[in-house]
Amino acid sequence: MTRRTIHWYKYASPGNLYRLAGHLIPWCAVAAGILFTVGLYLGLFVAPADFQQGDAYRVLFVHVPAAWMGMLLYVLLAFYAAVGWVFNTRVSSMMASALSITGAMFTFLSLITGSLWGRPTWGTWWVWDARTTSTLILLFLYIGFISLHSAIDDPRRADRAAAVLALVGVVNVPIIYFSVQWWSTLHQGATIRIVNKTTMAGSMLAPLIVMIAACWLYSIAVVLVRLRCLILEREPAGTVRVAAK
Amino acid sequence: MNRTAVLFDGAHALYVWGSYGLTLIAMGGEVLLLLRRRRAPKQHVSPRDQGIRV
Numbered sequence: 001m002t003r004r005t006i007h008w009y010k011y012a013s014p015g016n017l018y019r020l021a022g023h024l025i026p027w028c029a030v031a032a033g034i035l036f037t038v039g040l041y042l043g044l045f046v047a048p049a050d051f052q053q054g055d056a057y058r059v060l061f062v063h064v065p066a067a068w069m070g071m072l073l074y075v076l077l078a079f080y081a082a083v084g085w086v087f088n089t090r091v092s093s094m095m096a097s098a099l100s101i102t103g104a105m106f107t108f109l110s111l112i113t114g115s116l117w118g119r120p121t122w123g124t125w126w127v128w129d130a131r132t133t134s135t136l137i138l139l140f141l142y143i144g145f146i147s148l149h150s151a152i153d154d155p156r157r158a159d160r161a162a163a164v165l166a167l168v169g170v171v172n173v174p175i176i177y178f179s180v181q182w183w184s185t186l187h188q189g190a191t192i193r194i195v196n197k198t199t200m201a202g203s204m205l206a207p208l209i210v211m212i213a214a215c216w217l218y219s220i221a222v223v224l225v226r227l228r229c230l231i232l233e234r235e236p237a238g239t240v241r242v243a244a245k
Numbered sequence: 246m247n248r249t250a251v252l253f254d255g256a257h258a259l260y261v262w263g264s265y266g267l268t269l270i271a272m273g274g275e276v277l278l279l280l281r282r283r284r285a286p287k288q289h290v291s292p293r294d295q296g297i298r299v
Contacts, residue, residue, distance in 0.1 A: 040265075044265075054255070054256070054257055055255050055257045055258075055261055056257035056260055056261065058261045059260060059261055059264045062264050062265060062268045063264065066268070101275070102275065105271050105272075105275055108271070109267065109268055109271055112264075112267055113264040113267065113268065116260045116263050116264045116267075117260065117264070119260060120256075120257050120260050218272065222275060222276065222279055225279050225283060226279060226282075228283070229279070229282050229283055
């Protein structure tokens with residue numbers, strides 16, 4: 001019996017990764033489109049209104065996925081930036097750059113949609129509590145990463161400098177996550193729990209999970225498209241052409 | 246009033262639809278910018294090709 005092994009190291013080559021990304025993008029994009037359609041239908045037309053917040057709680061179906069993606073993409077960004085810095089792998093640094101803009105976009109969306117949710121439920125657009133302030137700091141970290149990377153002409157030097165910022169900033173992610181437990185905040189605590197029972201009705205939880213999955217697939221698709229652009233921009237012209245054969 | 250009507254013109258419609266609208270604009274904008282960038286990628290030109298001595 002022959003054993004099929006996947007040689008993951010070959011995807012450290014920009015040419016091979018360019019080709020793999022080309023295969024994955026259409027699948028992720030189509031799946032994201034289907035899940036967004038299903039999630040929006042379930043969230044807007046099937047899920048019942050909340051007994052306290054009424055229909056205002058429906059902001060949750062875009063706010064929570066955006067907030068999660070903002071945090072998770074930053075952890076991924078820091079991981080790839082660290083790998084690129086330590087092992088000097090160009091693809092890892094390019095992946096970190098590709099993640100930064102999508103992560104910043106989701107963090108910005110989580111702040112804006114949180115504000116739109118806060119107005120009818122808290123009676124204010126913004127409060128300087130632990131969760132909102134640490135999320136704003138996350139947005140500044142993303143902007144700092146993108147700005148620092150753009151400010152340095154040599155891409156390899158830019159990768160290393162931005163990696164330092166990414167690694168320092170990753171400490172903010174657990175602060176965001178645990179802020180509602182560590183401090184007394186206006187922001188509500190976690191309703192979806194891995195260890196304990198989730199305190200959300202199934203009819204509301206289902207669209208939320210579908211929207212989170214859709215946001216993941218959307219992120220994979222757009223990050224891979226951006227990664228392919230970066231490979232074309234940063235690698236010698238022959239690299240991609242040879243790999244595509 | 247049925248649920249769809251409440252969603253479209255209820256007291257919280259502005260906040261709910263505002264959130265979904267902004268999300269659509271942000272994601273759609275990102276996709277459009279990426280498609281433009283993909284059509285016209287900046288070609289890599291090595292310093293040597295630019296006539297810069299390295």
